[in-house]
Amino acid sequence: MEDTTKLNESKLGTKKYWDDFYSVERNNFKGNPEDTGECWFDDNGAEERMVDFIIENLNEYDNKDSSVIDLGTGNGHLLFELYENDFAANMLGVDYSTESIQFATDIAKNKGYPVKFTQADVFDSSWNPGEFDIVADKGTLDAIALSGLTVGEKNQPVIEVYHSVIEKILKKNGTFLITSCNFTEEELIKIITKGQLTVLETIEYPVFEFGGVKGSTICSVAFVKK
Numbered sequence: 001m002e003d004t005t006k007l008n009e010s011k012l013g014t015k016k017y018w019d020d021f022y023s024v025e026r027n028n029f030k031g032n033p034e035d036t037g038e039c040w041f042d043d044n045g046a047e048e049r050m051v052d053f054i055i056e057n058l059n060e061y062d063n064k065d066s067s068v069i070d071l072g073t074g075n076g077h078l079l080f081e082l083y084e085n086d087f088a089a090n091m092l093g094v095d096y097s098t099e100s101i102q103f104a105t106d107i108a109k110n111k112g113y114p115v116k117f118t119q120a121d122v123f124d125s126s127w128n129p130g131e132f133d134i135v136a137d138k139g140t141l142d143a144i145a146l147s148g149l150t151v152g153e154k155n156q157p158v159i160e161v162y163h164s165v166i167e168k169i170l171k172k173n174g175t176f177l178i179t180s181c182n183f184t185e186e187e188l189i190k191i192i193t194k195g196q197l198t199v200l201e202t203i204e205y206p207v208f209e210f211g212g213v214k215g216s217t218i219c220s221v222a223f224v225k226k
Contacts, residue, residue: 010146012143012146014147015096015097018074018095018096018097018099018100018143019097019098019099019100020099021097021099022037022074022075022097022099022100022102022103023099025037025038025075025103026099026102026103026106029103029106029107030106033110036075036077036080036107037074037075037077037103037107038075039077040074040077040138040139041138041139041179041181041218044181044205044217044218046138046179046205046218046220047077047078047081047138048081049179049203049205049220050078050136050138050177050179050203050220051078051081051082051085051087053177053201053203053220053222054068054082054087054134054136054177055082055085055087057201057222058133058134058175061089061133061134062087062088062089063088063089064088064089064090066088066089066090066133066134067089067090067091067092067130067132067133067134068082068087068089068090068091068092068132068133068134068135068136069091069092069093069094069129069132069134069135069136069169070091070092070093070094070136070137070138071094071122071135071136071137071140071165072094072095072096072137072138072139072140072143072144073093073094073095073100073101073104073117074095074100074104075100075103075104075107076093076103076104076107076108076115076117078136078138079091079093079115080107080108080111080113080115083113083114083115089133089134090116091114091115091116092115092116092117092118092129092132093115093116093117093118094117094118094119094120094122094129095117095119095120096119096120096121096122097119098119100119101117101118101119104117105117122165123149123151123158123161123165128168129169130169131169131170131171131174132169132170132171132174133171133174133175134174134175134176134177135166135169135170135174135175135176135177136176136177136178137176137177137178137179138178138179139179139180139181141159141162141178141180141182141183141188141191142180142181142182142183144158144159144162145158145159145182145183146182159191162191162192163191163192163193163194163195163197164195166192166197166223166225167195167196167197167225170197170225171225172225172226173224173225173226174224174225175200175222175223175224176192176197176222176223176224176225177220177221177222177223178192178220178221178222178223179203179218179219179220180218180219180220181217181218183219184219185202185219185221188219188221189221192221192223193223196225196226197223197224197225197226198223198224198226199221199222199223199224200222200223200224201221201222202219202220202221202222203219203220203221203222205217205218205219205220
C-alpha cells in the first residue's frame with residue numbers, strides 16, 4: 001500500500017524560502033507597524049479554532065506556572081492571539097528561520113507582549129528547551145514534510161522522527177495540538193502516534209462532498225502524552 005504521508009520535495013520546505021519570505025514581511029512591518037504579516041489558514045478559521053480549543057479545553061494551563069511552545073512560529077500570530085485572549089501561560093515561539101524570529105520579536109516589542117522567541121533546529125539532538133504543557137504546530141509539519149531532509153545516523157526522514165521531537169518537549173499528560181492542510185486526519189494520527197502520544201480530540205471543520213466522497217481541506221488534532 002502506498003505511504004500517503006510521503007510528500008514531494010518543495011522550496012516551501014527550505015530554510016532559504018522562509019528566510020526570504022519573512023525578510024520581506026519584516027521590511028513591510030518596518031514601513032507599517034499595522035502589517036504583522038500573513039495569518040496562515042485564516043480562510044479556514046484554523047487559528048481561531050486552535051485558540052478556542054486551548055482556552056476552552058486546556059484552561060488548567062491558564063496561569064503563569066504553565067507553558068506553551070509554538071513550533072515553526074513564523075510571525076508568532078498564534079501566540080499573540082492566545083495572549084490577546086488573556087491566556088496567561090508563559091509562551092515561547094521557535095523557528096529555524098532567523099528572519100522569522102526577528103520579525104516575531106519585533107512585533108512583540110512593538111505591542112508590548114511578553115511572548116518570547118528563539119531560533120532553533122528542533123531536530124538537533126542538542127536542542128533542549130525543557131518540557132511544556134502545550135505544544136502547538138500550525139502548518140509546520142506541512143513544511144517539514146516538504147524539506148526532504150533526513151536526521152540521525154540512520155538518515156531517517158524528518159517526518160518519521162517528528163513524533164519523538166514532540167515527546168521530548170511535552171510534559172506527561174500535556175497536549176500537542178496540530179493543524180495541517182497537507183495531511184488528512186488519519187495520516188496525522190499515523191505520523192504522531194508512534195510512541196507516547198495518543199489522540200485526545202479532533203477539531204471539526206466544514207466538510208465538502210465531491211463525487212460521493214466527503215472530506216475537508218484542513219484538519220486539527222489534539223494528542224496527549226501518556
